[in-house]
Amino acid sequence: MATENKNLSEYDKDTIPNAKDLRFGIVVSEWNSNITEGLYDGAEAALKDCGAQDSNIIRWNVPGSFELTFGCKKMIRQEKLDAVIAIGSVIQGETKHFDFVCSATAQGIKDLNVQEEVPVIFCVLTDNTMQQAMNRSGGKHGNKGAEAAIAAIKMAVLGR
Numbered sequence: 210m211a212t213e214n215k216n217l218s219e220y221d222k223d224t225i226p227n228a229k230d231l232r233f234g235i236v237v238s239e240w241n242s243n244i245t246e247g248l249y250d251g252a253e254a255a256l257k258d259c260g261a262q263d264s265n266i267i268r269w270n271v272p273g274s275f276e277l278t279f280g281c282k283k284m285i286r287q288e289k290l291d292a293v294i295a296i297g298s299v300i301q302g303e304t305k306h307f308d309f310v311c312s313a314t315a316q317g318i319k320d321l322n323v324q325e326e327v328p329v330i331f332c333v334l335t336d337n338t339m340q341q342a343m344n345r346s347g348g349k350h351g352n353k354g355a356e357a358a359i360a361a362i363k364m365a366v367l368g369r
């Protein structure tokens with residue numbers, strides 16, 4: 210189902226484990242900060258709505274989405290975490306750079322999920338336009354940050 214046919218912010222709290230004893234890392238790209246701050250707000254609000262404590266949400270910033278992989282790896286090794294959310298917004302420009310940044314970021318975060326023991330959630334928008342990004346970071350299609358927060362809670366308790 211494409212995003213346009215669903216609301217990214219919708220979830221049923223009755224189906225979500227309580228997050229009160231879980232500790233989360235959130236690594237936020239500074240590129241397109243008008244979008245990534247909205248994604249962060251959505252993720253933080255959903256985590257708290259599901260019981261997470263302020264003191265158990267650790268935020269680091271990195272320059273761009275390409276740096277999310279290193280930032281998440283370093284955070285996992287430095288902090289005791291149950292899940293990490295990688296937040297970025299990549300928007301198509303005039304060149305093929307978009308393709309390389311998106312691919313490298315997605316592959317890097319996938320690799321972390323293979324190599325590390327802490328789940329890393331892919332909360333990176335890869336949009337053709339700023340409007341598409343706005344629509345998915347608190348606009349008409351909801352907030353992918355909220356979706357990522359729910360995924361983080363579910364993955365944090367997987368197998369328990």
Ligand SMILES: Nc1c(NC[C@H](O)[C@H](O)[C@H](O)CO)[nH]c(=O)[nH]c1=O
Pocket residue numbers: 238240241272273274275276297298299300301310
């Ligand atoms: N154009 C976008 C970038 N580009 C920057 C890279 O992510 C990286 O920081 C740089 O190549 C140095 O290593 N990053 C985004 O997150 N979003 C973009 O639209």
Ligand SMILES: CC(=O)[C@@H](O)COP(=O)(O)O
Pocket residue numbers: 299300301302303304305306307308310
């Ligand atoms: C995703 C990018 O790196 C891109 O926004 C940069 O823009 P351009 O391709 O015009 O250099």
